[in-house]
Amino acid sequence: MDDGNIDEATAENNEEQMSDSSDSEMNEVPQQIETQASESESNVEEPEAFSDSQDDRTPNALRNIDGPEWKAPQGNQPVLIPFTKESGVNKNLSELLIVEEPLGFYSALVYDGIFQYIVDQTNLYATQTLTNEKDVTPHARVNDWFPTDIYEMKRFFGLVIYMGIVRLPKLADFWSREPMFKTEFASAAMPRNRFQLLLNMVHFADNENNPQNDRLHKLQSLVDMVVHNFQTVLEPGETICIDESLIPFRGRLVMRQYLKGKRHKYDIKIFKLCCNEGYTYNIQIYAGKNIDQQQTTPTRVVMKLAEPLLDCGRTMITDNWYTSLSLAEQLLDRQTHLIGTLRKNRKENPRTVTEKKLKPGECFAGENHKGITILSWRDKRYVLMLSTKHSDSQTEVRNRRGQTKKKPEVVLAYNKGKSPVDKSDQITAYQSPLRKTIKWYRKLAFEILLNTAIVNAGLMYKEVKHENISILAFRKSVAYGLCSVRPPPAEEIETVMPNMLRNCEKNAWLACSKEPEEDSNLL
Structure with a gap:
C-alpha cells in the first residue's frame, strides 16, 4: 500500500512526487501519506472483506x-528519559556569528581546511594527469595548468553558485561578448579557460590510493569532514526525521x-537525517545493495544515521520503507x-x-506488551501507522475549508515531524547549481557543498x-x-607576472613533478 501525505499543505508540495508504480523494496522511495489528493475510489486499496461475524468482533479478538x-x-x-538537551546553534559560535x-x-x-583539502587533491590529480604522457596530447588545454590555491578555489566555487542563480544556455556564454549574454561578473572572477x-x-x-571495493572512495573523505561540521555547530531538537533524497x-x-x-528516472x-525546519544533520550515500548489503537495510540505515542522537529521549x-516493529524495539x-x-x-x-x-x-488499533501501537485509519484511503508514543486517541482539526474532522494524534505528530526533509529538498531545489556531468563524484560534491551546506547555513543565519x-x-x-x-x-604575483615568467614557473613545476620518475629510471 502506497503512502500519501495526511497534511493538505504538505500534499501540495509532494503532489508531483506521487506515483502509482511499484518497484522493488530497495528501489522504491516511499512517499508521505496523501489524504487530500483527489483520487477515484477504484484506486483505493480495499482490505479483505470480513464476514458479518468478523465485523462484529470485539478488540479481544486480537488475542485469538x-x-x-x-x-x-x-x-x-x-x-523514556525526558529530552533535556538545549537545541539550536552552539552558543559560543552564535556569539561570534551574530x-x-x-x-x-x-x-x-x-x-578553509576543507577548501585547502580540495586544493591539495586537485593539484595532485593534475600532477598525475600531466605525468601520464599517454593521456595528454601536445595541444591539450591541460598543458596550461599551473597549481591552484585556496583563493582561486573559493572564486571557482563562488562562480558555480552564481551559475545556478543566473542560467545561460552554455557554460561559455558567461564569458560571451554578445550583448544578449554579456556579463562582467564571471570574467572578473577568473578567465573562461581557467574556470x-x-x-x-x-x-x-587520491586516485592512486583507492581501497578495493570502496565505491565512495572519491568522495567519502570530503563527506566526513562536512558532516562533522554539520554535527558540531548545531544540536537537534527532540524530533528528528530520516528520509532519502x-x-x-x-x-x-x-x-x-x-x-x-519519477520525473528524473535515474x-x-x-539517506538524510534532518531536524529543525530542514537542517541536514547526517548524510549517508547509498553505494548499492551488492557491495554493502548489511549496512543498507532500512533498520541499519536508521541506527547508523541516528547513532549520535540516541539515548536522549x-x-x-x-516513512514506510524504514518503519518496522523490530526498528521500534531497537530504538x-x-x-x-x-x-x-x-x-x-x-x-x-x-x-x-x-x-x-x-x-x-x-480507526482501529492494537497494542503489544511493550506498549507499541499499530493503528489503521481510513480517510480517503487506508493508512497504517506505528507509534511507541501514542495510543488510538483522536483530535478534532479544522481544514482549509473550515470543516471539522477527527484525526488520530499519531497522524498529526507524523505530519508535523516529517516536514524537515521535505523542506530541505524544496529549498535546495531553488537556484541549484547542479549541471549535467559524467563525473558522479563532482555532482554529489556540489550537492553537498553548494546546496546542503548553503541551506544549513541559511537556517543558522x-x-x-x-x-x-530568502535562499x-x-x-x-x-x-x-x-x-x-x-x-x-x-601574494598577488599572478596579476603582475609576465606570461613568459609564468610559463617558465609552470614548466619548472612540471619538471619537479617528474623528477622522481626520472630518478627511478636512472637507478
Whole structure:
C-alpha cells in the first residue's frame, strides 16, 4: 500500500512526487501519506472483506488471531528519559556569528581546511594527469595548468553558485561578448579557460590510493569532514526525521537507481537525517545493495544515521520503507521513540489491525506488551501507522475549508515531524547549481557543498540573527563573498607576472613533478 501525505499543505508540495508504480523494496522511495489528493475510489486499496461475524468482533479478538502479545489499546506506552538537551546553534559560535554576513555562516560549515583539502587533491590529480604522457596530447588545454590555491578555489566555487542563480544556455556564454549574454561578473572572477580547466581537474581524493571495493572512495573523505561540521555547530531538537533524497544522474554508475514513475528516472540516492525546519544533520550515500548489503537495510540505515542522537529521549520519524516493529524495539532500547507509516505486508504486523474493514473516518488499533501501537485509519484511503508514543486517541482539526474532522494524534505528530526533509529538498531545489556531468563524484560534491551546506547555513543565519532571508538572497551574498576573495597583496604575483615568467614557473613545476620518475629510471 502506497503512502500519501495526511497534511493538505504538505500534499501540495509532494503532489508531483506521487506515483502509482511499484518497484522493488530497495528501489522504491516511499512517499508521505496523501489524504487530500483527489483520487477515484477504484484506486483505493480495499482490505479483505470480513464476514458479518468478523465485523462484529470485539478488540479481544486480537488475542485469538495475533497471539497474546497484541490486545486492545490501553495507553500503556513506554516511559523514556525526558529530552533535556538545549537545541539550536552552539552558543559560543552564535556569539561570534551574530555580526557576520551570510559568507561567515557558510564558512562555519565549509571552512578553509576543507577548501585547502580540495586544493591539495586537485593539484595532485593534475600532477598525475600531466605525468601520464599517454593521456595528454601536445595541444591539450591541460598543458596550461599551473597549481591552484585556496583563493582561486573559493572564486571557482563562488562562480558555480552564481551559475545556478543566473542560467545561460552554455557554460561559455558567461564569458560571451554578445550583448544578449554579456556579463562582467564571471570574467572578473577568473578567465573562461581557467574556470573550465579547474572544472575538469577539481578532485576530492587520491586516485592512486583507492581501497578495493570502496565505491565512495572519491568522495567519502570530503563527506566526513562536512558532516562533522554539520554535527558540531548545531544540536537537534527532540524530533528528528530520516528520509532519502535523489540526485539526478544519467551517467554510467553501478549504484545508480532507476525509478520508473519519477520525473528524473535515474538518480543517486542519499539517506538524510534532518531536524529543525530542514537542517541536514547526517548524510549517508547509498553505494548499492551488492557491495554493502548489511549496512543498507532500512533498520541499519536508521541506527547508523541516528547513532549520535540516541539515548536522549528523542522521537524518530520515518516513512514506510524504514518503519518496522523490530526498528521500534531497537530504538526503545536506546531511549528513543518511533513514529512512522507502516507497510501492510510486514511480518510482525497484527492481522486483525491490518485487515480490519473500516468506514471513512474510523480507526482501529492494537497494542503489544511493550506498549507499541499499530493503528489503521481510513480517510480517503487506508493508512497504517506505528507509534511507541501514542495510543488510538483522536483530535478534532479544522481544514482549509473550515470543516471539522477527527484525526488520530499519531497522524498529526507524523505530519508535523516529517516536514524537515521535505523542506530541505524544496529549498535546495531553488537556484541549484547542479549541471549535467559524467563525473558522479563532482555532482554529489556540489550537492553537498553548494546546496546542503548553503541551506544549513541559511537556517543558522535565521536562528542566530532572527532575520528572514530568502535562499536566493543568501546564495547571492555567498557567491559575491567567495568571488571577491583575493590573496594578500604580498601574494598577488599572478596579476603582475609576465606570461613568459609564468610559463617558465609552470614548466619548472612540471619538471619537479617528474623528477622522481626520472630518478627511478636512472637507478
